Amino acid sequence: MRYRLLAATGVLALAAGLSGCGSSEPSPGASGSAAPEKLTVWIMRDSMSDALLGRFESGFEASHPGVALDIQIQEWDGIGQKVTSGLASNDAPDVIEVGNTQVAEYAASGGVKDLSDKVADLGGADWLPGLAEPGKIDGRQYGIPWYAANRVVIYNKDLFAKAGVGGPPKTREEWLDVTAKLNKGGYQGIYLAGQNWYTLAGFIWDEGGDLAVKEGEAWRGTLDTPQALAGMDFYTRLQALGKGPKDSDEARPPQADVFAKGDVAQLISTPGGAVAIEKANPGLAGKLGFFPIPGKTAGEPGAVFTGGSDLIIPEASKHHDSAYEVVKALAGEQFQLDMAKEMSYVPNRVSLGGVLDGDEGTAAMAAGAANGHATPNSANWAAVEARNVIKEYMTKALTGADAAAEARAASQVITSILNTKS
Known part of the structure; x- marks a missing residue:
């Protein structure tokens, strides 16, 4: 259950080297590869602007030599079956954006990678509770909070x-x-x-x-x-x-x-x-x-x-280490700040809520998000x-x-x- 916010309050012009950004070291999966390691990333239609995704893609590839991103835009109509099929595929995507309340359904298939051991590295103690909770099933974190919106x-x-x-x-x-x-x-x-x-x-x-x-x-x-x-x-x-x-x-x-x-x-x-x-x-x-x-x-x-999106990594991905670097970058502070200012979304971290203070509507939303909850x-x-x-x-x-x-x-x-x- 996701709610599009329709107006961006401004575009944050960042240097071309913005990675959005995880580690500046080469991706673990790229070491020794003659050809780039190609990662497929599914992003939902209208979740992010083309400019924002373009900055992320070029910055990530610059800071992760040997990795090439193939960001594919997906339509909401029929996405549930497409994700379910993708999780079971021999040619699965490497990172998928999903609605935060959909994580439990996909995790039940056994096709989503458990990222519980990465929570501390991703700053999980600072995540918005209402966005983080749906990604956690039976004590295990399958979905990584990406962005939020609320009433x-x-x-x-x-x-x-x-x-x-x-x-x-x-x-x-x-x-x-x-x-x-x-x-x-x-x-x-x-x-x-x-x-x-x-x-x-x-x-x-x-x-x-x-x-x-x-x-x-x-x-x-x-x-x-x-x-x-x-x-x-x-x-x-x-x-x-x-x-x-x-x-x-x-x-x-x-x-x-x-x-x-x-x-x-x-x-x-x-x-x-x-x-x-x-x-x-x-x-x-x-x-x-x-x-x-x-x-x-x-x-x-x-x-x-709290409506919004999480990021998941399919178990069938052939590039788990590099896929994690993508998730870490998208969920990291630098990309979250860029995203919040361009898309007027609430960032995934409580400590970043103040970035929206210049806009009355999004500031009110961020204040409410601190008391966000999720459906069962x-x-x-x-x-x-x-x-x-x-x-x-x-x-x-x-x-x-x-x-x-x-x-x-x-x-x-x-x-x-x-x-x-x-």
């Missing part, structure tokens, strides 16, 4: 000013008060569709709950725990302060189009949503602000789902999403059904799906 609150500064709201709220309760005040000004305080389950997940995590937990070798759905029900209660209170449909998600209708009409004060989205809003209504350009989703206390932003790390989680289990539960709870009873029923379905053997 923030986009707000209409003019409507805040007209309602006498001085600035963004700092806590969840203050957020409810501010939103109610915006409604009194004749506006829609917030547009929140009833099935925005990633936002619900954040409220559940804030309460100390989860969507599902693993107990020994078995999974258990946990939407019916007191913590998860408290998260749903807050979602219900917030959603009631707007006119969002209770039986649909943020894509139906496109929430950016709703906000663009000019009478909605707040929206939960990735910062890139502002681009779509301004495209639909150019009159809102310069009038949009951003703040992290508020948490229960002023000292910590609310929990958010099961190869079967995609089936839960496909069944719309959580969405259907939310609609029932928001339209008068007994929330606790519906949560128990949804939890039983999640338990069954996650424990199904493939």
Whole structure:
């Protein structure tokens, strides 16, 4: 589940020698080779700009004599089957970008190299938790965090000013008060569709709950725990302060189009949503602000789902050592800084979040990313999403059904799906 951020805030011009960059010594696999060692790297369409990838490729090859990179752009449509086939191939790629929540599914095939012994070398203690966790299955690190994106609150500064709201709220309760005040000004305080389950997940995590937990070798759905029900209660209170449909998600209708009409004060989205809003209504350009989703206390932003990408190395790769050098370079500080400034992504390291401080939207996103979480790390989680289990539960709870009873029923379905053997 990955969320494209649409606007780059600037291009960082680096010297041609930028490697992005791992060790400056020759690649272990290249030693003594008469011909270059060719590594195939799969990168997803629109993940990175051509300029950024070009700088990386030329810099990496300059600092790793004897290695040639073949960076191949992959389409999202059908990528799951293509990666699965690639992992089992005799001609497997050497490095693959995958959605962070897909790592468990691919690792279950046995075709992904375990990189647990490389975590310290890669600076793993500084990784964003919500990005690193999906790459770690049963205590072993298969996916290396690459970049992240998460939701923030986009707000209409003019409507805040007209309602006498001085600035963004700092806590969840203050957020409810501010939103109610915006409604009194004749506006829609917030547009929140009833099935925005990633936002619900954040409220559940804030309460100390989860969507599902693993107990020994078995999974258990946990939407019916007191913590998860408290998260749903807050979602219900917030959603009631707007006119969002209770039986649909943020894509139906496109929430950016709703906000663009000019009478909605707040929206939960990735910062890139502002681009779509301004495209639909150019009159809102310069009038949009951003703040992290508020948490229960002023000292910590609310929990958010961290979407993004990881890097994996197939077991079938014939160049494990050199492939690791590529991963190390792409996940390293130098490339992460270049990437963050050009692509407006959150870097994979907590300590690098400040690089985005010059842009209000990405700075808000980076602040929220420090409290990022991931969906349950099961190869079967995609089936839960496909069944719309959580969405259907939310609609029932928001339209008068007994929330606790519906949560128990949804939890039983999640338990069954996650424990199904493939």
